[in-house]
Amino acid sequence: MFSLISLTIIITLFINAICILHEDRFLARIGWTSKRSGYNTEPTIKSKIIDLISATRTLLRIPLIAINSVVIIYLLILG
Amino acid sequence: MGGNQFNQQQNHEQKPFQNFLGNNFLNDPTAQLGLQLGQKAFESGAEMVNQNLNRWLNPANVKKYFDVSNSFVFKKIGLVLFPFRHKSWARIERRNDQNGKIDYSSPRDDINSPDLYIPVMSCVTYIILFAITMTADGNFNPEILGGTALKVLSLLIGEVLLMKLICYLMSISADVAFLDLIAYSGYKFIGVIVVSILKKTTSKFLTYLVYAYVSIALGFFLLRSLKYFVLTDQSLSANTQRKNKIHFLFFIALMEIVISWFLIV
Numbered sequence: 177m178f179s180l181i182s183l184t185i186i187i188t189l190f191i192n193a194i195c196i197l198h199e200d201r202f203l204a205r206i207g208w209t210s211k212r213s214g215y216n217t218e219p220t221i222k223s224k225i226i227d228l229i230s231a232t233r234t235l236l237r238i239p240l241i242a243i244n245s246v247v248i249i250y251l252l253i254l255g
Numbered sequence: 256m257g258g259n260q261f262n263q264q265q266n267h268e269q270k271p272f273q274n275f276l277g278n279n280f281l282n283d284p285t286a287q288l289g290l291q292l293g294q295k296a297f298e299s300g301a302e303m304v305n306q307n308l309n310r311w312l313n314p315a316n317v318k319k320y321f322d323v324s325n326s327f328v329f330k331k332i333g334l335v336l337f338p339f340r341h342k343s344w345a346r347i348e349r350r351n352d353q354n355g356k357i358d359y360s361s362p363r364d365d366i367n368s369p370d371l372y373i374p375v376m377s378c379v380t381y382i383i384l385f386a387i388t389m390t391a392d393g394n395f396n397p398e399i400l401g402g403t404a405l406k407v408l409s410l411l412i413g414e415v416l417l418m419k420l421i422c423y424l425m426s427i428s429a430d431v432a433f434l435d436l437i438a439y440s441g442y443k444f445i446g447v448i449v450v451s452i453l454k455k456t457t458s459k460f461l462t463y464l465v466y467a468y469v470s471i472a473l474g475f476f477l478l479r480s481l482k483y484f485v486l487t488d489q490s491l492s493a494n495t496q497r498k499n500k501i502h503f504l505f506f507i508a509l510m511e512i513v514i515s516w517f518l519i520v
């Protein structure tokens with residue numbers, strides 16, 4: 177049931193889900209853009225989540241292409 | 256003429272042999288280049304692996320967690336199962352002579368310090384217990400040992416990742432070591448083993464009772480131990496962030512209890 181391979185596939189799917197969220201079309205509607213209204217005294221949880229999403233998107237887009245291809249080929253071969 | 260052909264054939268056959276025997280192998284410049292390239296690639300690969308390994312699993316750091324004594328192990332297990340009478344939960348801060356940084360003392364001197372010996376041993380005991388239970392039920396195959404090990408490992412990794420994520424989101428100081436989190440996640444196996452053994456030998460009611468008690472004890476233990484990581488004393492007590500952090504502590508305890516329910520064999 178729980179194997180390391182299924183864990184990596186689950187993690188890959190989650191990261192895919194985060195990277196898919198388009199900034200202008202979707203997040204702007206909810207108001208989750210990374211607007212910087214000066215420097216807050218303490219970053220709130222919401223601003224941290226927003227920063228995390230945009231950082232994940234920027235950083236992991238290209239490795240995600242490679243990881244997705246590997247996973248697709250793996251799943252094709254082994255069913 | 257026939258002799259010449261015969262000689263040529265012999266020469267042809269001898270050449271590949273000579274190549275493999277290494278005498279004329281290294282004289283070939285392209286082969287030498289290929290060999291050097293292979294060596295360089297291997298070395299850089301080994302260096303990268305070494306670097307990463309040293310970053311995540313620093314051997315000097317890991318050794319510190321296994322520096323335990325017998326009395327520490329007994330006292331710690333007693334503490335996990337009965338944490339209600341313990342008075343001081345703070346970790347002792349210690350010498351900073353080697354790096355110039357403030358370090359925590361090793362488990363040998365400090366009962367509150369998390370160690371990795373007990374979690375590793377209890378994980379292995381749990382896996383063996385699982386295998387024994389499967390054997391007693393009559394369906395054992397050697398695969399389940401590896402399968403259970405993978406299940407435990409992936410649960411651990413998932414928990415630690417989740418805790419690290421929430422720590423980042425709540426601006427809790429980011430120097431909570433990975434190994435500390437792994438250690439605290441591993442303490443629940445003690446309770447799981449106790450309850451599993453009871454489940455096989457005594458009645459259902461007693462098992463539930465002991466499970467409830469062990470969960471409360473584990474939650475208390477985790478709350479007291481992790482308080483010093485999560486809550487810093489600088490914030491006021493009415494701050495929403497501080498309330499969030501207290502919620503986070505309760506969430507950790509609850510998550511451990513739920514996971515230990517699923518782990519009971």
